[in-house]
Amino acid sequence: MSSLLLGIWVAAIPGIKLRLGLTDASLGLSLLLAPVGALTGVMVAPYVFKKIPVGQWMVRGHILYCLIFIAQVMAVSPAMLWVALYFNGLTGFLNGVSTNSVVDIVEKQYNRRIMSTSHGMYSLGGGISAGLTAIFYAVHLTPIWQITIVAAVLITLLLLQRKHLLQYAIKIQSDTSFRLPSGSVIGLAFICFVSFMGEGCVADWSALYLRESLHGSKVIAGLGFAGFSVAMAIGRLNGDALIPKVGSKNIVIAGCLVASLGFLLAIGFGTVPTAIAGFTLIGFGFCCVVPILFSAASRVPGVSPVNGIAAVASGGLIGFLAGPSLIGLIAEEYSIAWGLSILFFLSLAAAIFAWKNDFLINRHSRAPEVNYNDQHY
Numbered sequence: 001m002s003s004l005l006l007g008i009w010v011a012a013i014p015g016i017k018l019r020l021g022l023t024d025a026s027l028g029l030s031l032l033l034a035p036v037g038a039l040t041g042v043m044v045a046p047y048v049f050k051k052i053p054v055g056q057w058m059v060r061g062h063i064l065y066c067l068i069f070i071a072q073v074m075a076v077s078p079a080m081l082w083v084a085l086y087f088n089g090l091t092g093f094l095n096g097v098s099t100n101s102v103v104d105i106v107e108k109q110y111n112r113r114i115m116s117t118s119h120g121m122y123s124l125g126g127g128i129s130a131g132l133t134a135i136f137y138a139v140h141l142t143p144i145w146q147i148t149i150v151a152a153v154l155i156t157l158l159l160l161q162r163k164h165l166l167q168y169a170i171k172i173q174s175d176t177s178f179r180l181p182s183g184s185v186i187g188l189a190f191i192c193f194v195s196f197m198g199e200g201c202v203a204d205w206s207a208l209y210l211r212e213s214l215h216g217s218k219v220i221a222g223l224g225f226a227g228f229s230v231a232m233a234i235g236r237l238n239g240d241a242l243i244p245k246v247g248s249k250n251i252v253i254a255g256c257l258v259a260s261l262g263f264l265l266a267i268g269f270g271t272v273p274t275a276i277a278g279f280t281l282i283g284f285g286f287c288c289v290v291p292i293l294f295s296a297a298s299r300v301p302g303v304s305p306v307n308g309i310a311a312v313a314s315g316g317l318i319g320f321l322a323g324p325s326l327i328g329l330i331a332e333e334y335s336i337a338w339g340l341s342i343l344f345f346l347s348l349a350a351a352i353f354a355w356k357n358d359f360l361i362n363r364h365s366r367a368p369e370v371n372y373n374d375q376h377y
Helices: 002-019 024-031 033-051 054-073 078-110 115-138 143-160 162-166 183-213 223-237 239-246 248-268 272-286 289-297 305-333 336-356
Strands: none
Touching: 002 054, 002 078, 002 115, 002 143, 002 183, 002 223, 024 033, 024 078, 024 305, 033 054, 033 078, 033 305, 054 078, 054 143, 054 162, 078 115, 078 289, 115 143, 115 223, 115 239, 115 289, 143 162, 183 223, 183 248, 183 272, 183 289, 183 305, 183 336, 223 239, 223 272, 239 248, 239 289, 248 272, 248 289, 248 336, 272 289, 289 305, 305 336
């Protein structure tokens, strides 16, 4: 659900920018409101999940997420866009923590890996929605109708399936004080920051790069994100079987190196086919990185699984949401290609951090089982 909305938003960005009279810099600064919302989510998450069972939040939060995306795409003024972006970051963070926490619970309950597959479904949704936008534009359907139709279908399906989410009547217990990621997880948070930043920049700037910098058509403007999402989905859906064989640390190091090569390919040749190929390669590089980081964060000694996931997720979401703003500022002064080049160097740095990190392991350790009937986690 989260990513089926994202592809519609990505393809709509060039039109929203034109309609509201935004420059690259003002668009980048506008996108900065989403990480402000995510940081608010970091502070309120312990209180929210201490009061609301995680299953209830997953139903309410994703319905709210659909409505926020509708407001975001149909924004009639910069102020409306800013409010929508802020609440997008806030709700998205809470949705992410709740969903990943439940995945961690289920992994331990059944003593099997599903984190990568779950993230694969997110990537698959992004690829499907990016493909849908190409069809929608081909039949001359406006972005407002696109997001409304997709959101209405998702809300209907969610309400029909709500009983399966509401069975997770678990309240998450964690430290209620706000703090930056501790030293034990700061390295994981940085790698997650880079990976999410790469994903956010591909989501928010690939269509503009293909459309404005490389002069591609409206129909193909969303194909960079589509290739990225499909590659992410393929890698993640096979990740749970691949990770134990290759090793978590090896996959993260190699993935960051492949992603850096993808950024180089996307910006180095200045053609639409090579750019789409580069964005696709970035997807293959980053596909298994985040699932590995979330699983590793839940096993850090002395840190509760929820606090570990929240710390890594906060670093990741800051990258996902603040990265596009940074690219916008650079694009205004130089070009989008120059902005995206930062990700080439950050991906190399992430590979070094992964090589030095002690909490990324190359052996497959089986997680202890938990009692799913417990009402607190």
